[in-house]
Amino acid sequence: MREVMTVTGPVPSQELGFCQCHEHIALSKGWSYKVNPALCIDDRSKSLEELRRYRSFGGNTLIEAQPCGCNRMASELLELSEESGVYIIASTGFHKLLFYPGDHWIHRTPAQELLELFVRELEEGMYEDGDLAFPSRQCCARAGIIKTAYDTEELSPRYQELFRAAALAAIRTDRVIMIHVEQGTDPRRLLDYLTNLGVRPRRLMFCHMDRACRDIAVHKDILRSGAYLEFDTIGRFKYHSDEQEIAIFRELMEAGYQGQLLYSLDTTRERLRAYQPSAVGLDYILTTFNPLLRDSGIPEEIIQMISVVNPAKLLC
Numbered sequence: 001m002r003e004v005m006t007v008t009g010p011v012p013s014q015e016l017g018f019c020q021c022h023e024h025i026a027l028s029k030g031w032s033y034k035v036n037p038a039l040c041i042d043d044r045s046k047s048l049e050e051l052r053r054y055r056s057f058g059g060n061t062l063i064e065a066q067p068c069g070c071n072r073m074a075s076e077l078l079e080l081s082e083e084s085g086v087y088i089i090a091s092t093g094f095h096k097l098l099f100y101p102g103d104h105w106i107h108r109t110p111a112q113e114l115l116e117l118f119v120r121e122l123e124e125g126m127y128e129d130g131d132l133a134f135p136s137r138q139c140c141a142r143a144g145i146i147k148t149a150y151d152t153e154e155l156s157p158r159y160q161e162l163f164r165a166a167a168l169a170a171i172r173t174d175r176v177i178m179i180h181v182e183q184g185t186d187p188r189r190l191l192d193y194l195t196n197l198g199v200r201p202r203r204l205m206f207c208h209m210d211r212a213c214r215d216i217a218v219h220k221d222i223l224r225s226g227a228y229l230e231f232d233t234i235g236r237f238k239y240h241s242d243e244q245e246i247a248i249f250r251e252l253m254e255a256g257y258q259g260q261l262l263y264s265l266d267t268t269r270e271r272l273r274a275y276q277p278s279a280v281g282l283d284y285i286l287t288t289f290n291p292l293l294r295d296s297g298i299p300e301e302i303i304q305m306i307s308v309v310n311p312a313k314l315l316c
């Protein structure tokens with residue numbers, strides 16, 4: 001099996017173990033915080049506490065979904081991984097453009113330069129700076145995945161350029177593209193755009209469709225291509241209950257797509273117990289949601305598939 005790039009180096013995919021595929025565990029206080037105060041996760045000891053608790057309940061790996069230039073904390077991710085023993089797969093790529101100030105380099109850097117930047121982060125090391133000026137200070141920890149965001153502008157000229165850079169970086173490095181899907185968009189258009197550029201669907205992970213897209217027929221259209229869906233509206237009761245979440249999983253499993261489903265929590269400061277004592281915490285799937293899946297009659301082997309087998313298959 002192929003190795004997967006984590007912040008501490010390559011890891012054989014069969015060693016990844018239990019993996020939540022879209023998390024946030026370190027975020028510096030910057031523009032993201034201005035947009036949403038829950039997007040600041042900058043207390044090292046609290047983030048470490050969350051990771052250690054995750055590890056103690058069987059969490060082995062997670063994908064950190066914050067890209068370059070957007071309050072990512074690259075070298076802190078390396079330290080947190082080393083100290084907690086949790087493998088962290090970090091992101092290069094781009095987020096929704098509202099998460100960057102108006103004069104940020106992400107708005108004007110040509111696709112070719114972005115492509116080279118993403119590839120350097122995947123093959124050499126992530127940049128520690130870049131929230132303001134174009135990044136220049138690289139560290140030794142490498143990104144392992146390409147984060148992208150499909151916003152309500154869908155494929156506007158600028159987003160086309162950003163997605164083209166991500167697609168070409170994914171093809172050149174044979175890495176996975178993670179896609180934030182926003183409510184009110186049609187992700188099938190993006191699937192077509194990326195596959196026309198040459199990206200294989202099995203290298204794509206569409207995130208948040210459990211809250212962004214109510215039409216299960218759209219989920220099935222994406223799954224039919226071979227792409228993966230990552231669900232994380234778990235323990236997020238302002239959207240729906242865990243029972244409703246399980247009903248979405250169940251419908252797609254009954255259609256035979258259990259080999260392409262992934263899950264996570266998409267944490268923010270307000271959803272991490274070390275920061276907010278009443279919050280669910282990074283261990284919520286292990287301690288609460290998996291037991292709910294079992295009680296609802298989902299077989300253990302399917303839970304193992306979603307949490308261990310599918311992440312390894314996607315990433316390798």
Ligand SMILES: [Zn+2]
Pocket residue numbers: 022023024065266
């Ligand atoms: Zn996220």
